[in-house]
Amino acid sequence: MSHAVKTDNAEPALPPKAKAALSEGKRAERRLGLLLCAPAILIMAAVAGWPILYSLWLSLQRYDLKFPDRTEFVGLENYVTVLSNPYWWNAMWVTVLITVVSVAVELVLGMALALIMHRTLVGRGIVRTSTLIPYGIVTVVAAFSWRYAWTPRTGYLAETIAGGDPVLTEKIPAIMVVTLAEIWKTTPFMALLLMAGLALVPDDLLKAAAMDGASAWQRFTKVMVPVMKPAILVALLFRTLDAFRIFDNLFVLTAGSQGTSSVSMLTYNNLIKGLNLGIGSTMSVLIFIAVAIIAFVFVKLFGTAAPGGDGGGRR
Amino acid sequence: MAGIGGAVTTGRKARWTVLNILVVAYALVPVLWIVSLSFKTKETLADGNFIPRAWTLDNYKAIFSTTEFVRALVNSIGIALIATAVAVVFGTMAAYAIARLDFPGKRLLVGVSLLIAMFPQISLVSPLFEIERTLGLFDTWPGLILPYITFALPLAIYTLSAFFREIPWELEKAAKMDGATPGQAFRRVIAPLAAPGVFTTAILVFIFCWNDFLFAISLTSTEASRTVPVALSFFTGSSQFEDPTGSIAAAAVVITIPIVLFVLFFQRRIVAGLTSGAVKG
Numbered sequence: 001m002s003h004a005v006k007t008d009n010a011e012p013a014l015p016p017k018a019k020a021a022l023s024e025g026k027r028a029e030r031r032l033g034l035l036l037c038a039p040a041i042l043i044m045a046a047v048a049g050w051p052i053l054y055s056l057w058l059s060l061q062r063y064d065l066k067f068p069d070r071t072e073f074v075g076l077e078n079y080v081t082v083l084s085n086p087y088w089w090n091a092m093w094v095t096v097l098i099t100v101v102s103v104a105v106e107l108v109l110g111m112a113l114a115l116i117m118h119r120t121l122v123g124r125g126i127v128r129t130s131t132l133i134p135y136g137i138v139t140v141v142a143a144f145s146w147r148y149a150w151t152p153r154t155g156y157l158a159e160t161i162a163g164g165d166p167v168l169t170e171k172i173p174a175i176m177v178v179t180l181a182e183i184w185k186t187t188p189f190m191a192l193l194l195m196a197g198l199a200l201v202p203d204d205l206l207k208a209a210a211m212d213g214a215s216a217w218q219r220f221t222k223v224m225v226p227v228m229k230p231a232i233l234v235a236l237l238f239r240t241l242d243a244f245r246i247f248d249n250l251f252v253l254t255a256g257s258q259g260t261s262s263v264s265m266l267t268y269n270n271l272i273k274g275l276n277l278g279i280g281s282t283m284s285v286l287i288f289i290a291v292a293i294i295a296f297v298f299v300k301l302f303g304t305a306a307p308g309g310d311g312g313g314r315r
Numbered sequence: 316m317a318g319i320g321g322a323v324t325t326g327r328k329a330r331w332t333v334l335n336i337l338v339v340a341y342a343l344v345p346v347l348w349i350v351s352l353s354f355k356t357k358e359t360l361a362d363g364n365f366i367p368r369a370w371t372l373d374n375y376k377a378i379f380s381t382t383e384f385v386r387a388l389v390n391s392i393g394i395a396l397i398a399t400a401v402a403v404v405f406g407t408m409a410a411y412a413i414a415r416l417d418f419p420g421k422r423l424l425v426g427v428s429l430l431i432a433m434f435p436q437i438s439l440v441s442p443l444f445e446i447e448r449t450l451g452l453f454d455t456w457p458g459l460i461l462p463y464i465t466f467a468l469p470l471a472i473y474t475l476s477a478f479f480r481e482i483p484w485e486l487e488k489a490a491k492m493d494g495a496t497p498g499q500a501f502r503r504v505i506a507p508l509a510a511p512g513v514f515t516t517a518i519l520v521f522i523f524c525w526n527d528f529l530f531a532i533s534l535t536s537t538e539a540s541r542t543v544p545v546a547l548s549f550f551t552g553s554s555q556f557e558d559p560t561g562s563i564a565a566a567a568v569v570i571t572i573p574i575v576l577f578v579l580f581f582q583r584r585i586v587a588g589l590t591s592g593a594v595k596g
């Protein structure tokens with residue numbers, strides 16, 4: 001019975017199906033594509049898209065959770081308050097300083113580390129494995145390690161390098177310690193991205209340059225760096241945006257005291273400690289704008305290619 | 316690779332060995348320091364010595380006897396595992412579609428998820444704080460799992476679509492010729508081939524969730540959902556005269572163990588995962 005039904009259906013169905021197969025398949029592909037992406041899109045829209053619009057709205061209101069009945073729409077008043085506040089600008093300069101110094105140092109250190117990981121003749125596995133430890137370790141854990149290392153009496157660095165001084169209680173030394181902690185933690189990530197770029201440098205090219213009498217430094221600047229340029233720019237973009245949102249290290253090392261707050265730290269303090277949603281949201285929006293400007297500068301001025309983009313397969 | 320400047324001599328090997336030792340020391344000294352602190356006795360804690368003069372397990376016994384830490388550890392593990400599972404499943408689906416299928420809005424999706432990956436997390440904290448309080452999600456597991464998934468998804472999509480581009484897709488075509496639907500081709504043929512990439516992505520996503528501090532400290536207020544990094548920052552001694560250094564160090568070591576295990580066993584995969592997408596663009 002069932003056998004008869006099967007053949008019955010199959011016979012007449014075949015010829016028209018063959019014709020419609022392409023467009024039918026195309027439509028099925030589109031449907032499947034959207035269906036597969038739907039959960040990711042929905043979550044990102046609900047937990048990132050909607051809140052960012054909502055924070056724009058919150059930033060236009062006077063909204064202090066300590067005085068909820070005084071909530072009202074105030075237009076751009078919060079922006080005036082924040083942008084004319086010296087604490088905000090101090091936090092902005094601290095953030096920019098930490099970002100610029102740490103990314104610059106990381107580029108140099110990361111390049112050295114990448115060359116070592118890429119070229120080492122012995123123990124490549126050990127080097128790569130230990131390099132991943134700073135990358136993977138919980139930032140708060142690393143920050144505590146640095147904090148105790150610099151704590152007078154307790155720490156090995158405080159007693160040797162700092163001569164027993166409480167370095168974390170003074171603004172400039174504290175910022176330096178925070179920057180060092182940031183550099184230690186994120187250089188390996190930079191190095192891994194650069195190493196991926198190094199792998200693209202053809203060995204033949206290096207050999208040819210060596211034959212033509214190029215010194216090691218010339219081979220590095222004239223051959224390797226130009227080939228690696230896209231990887232370098234991507235690594236710089238990633239790390240700059242990441243450094244700009246510095247929070248964990250600062251929270252543990254100084255808690256933003258002595259004017260060492262970053263913009264993220266200041267926003268956190270206004271929001272969670274001060275419960276001022278209006279001002280907190282305004283700062284959130286401003287940080288978002290700052291990050292957008294950094295990304296724009298990288299992409300437009302330096303021509304950083306969007307990593308992982310659709311172009312990947314085609315180039 | 317070795318032969319640019321000449322043959323491999325013992326001198327060159329020795330130079331590399333020295334460099335390697337420097338790198339290993341760079342990476343391990345801060346970690347060994349916190350390990351050392353965690354084994355120091357109360358009396359020797361403040362002696363500034365890199366290696367403990369007297370060893371003890373008291374700090375570990377102490378933290379595992381507090382609900383503050385044990386609860387935080389359960390929260391950390393539960394929240395990170397659930398967020399990882401969801402992000403990897405949804406990320407795999409989306410990355411497959413991006414790598415293989417043609418559909419409208421694909422470029423937009425890639426662009427937007429990149430935007431989220433670059434996003435300053437603090438910008439989401441203000442609105443999420445208010446939204447989660449309204450919805451009753453504040454200080455709950457889902458209240459942390461949702462933002463973790465959101466930030467893990469771009470990472471997952473990005474890493475996985477790089478892996479998926481490397482898969483021999485002829486096999487999928489063959490499966491389709493044999494009468495499999497696109498859905499079946501995905502489940503039966505491609506999914507098993509993609510498993511290593513998915514596994515690597517899961518490790519990276521887990522490390523991200525395990526590491527988070529900003530969301531965890533902003534969107535929780537009690538032991539109900541506080542994760543270990545946050546609990547650590549709130550540790551105080553059992554009396555106000557007691558120094559929490561030993562407990563903090565011990566707890567810090569405990570949450571570093573999974574990271575060390577991942578790195579030891581899956582070094583190759585993690586390196587491949589972190590570098591795969593970065594230079595193809």
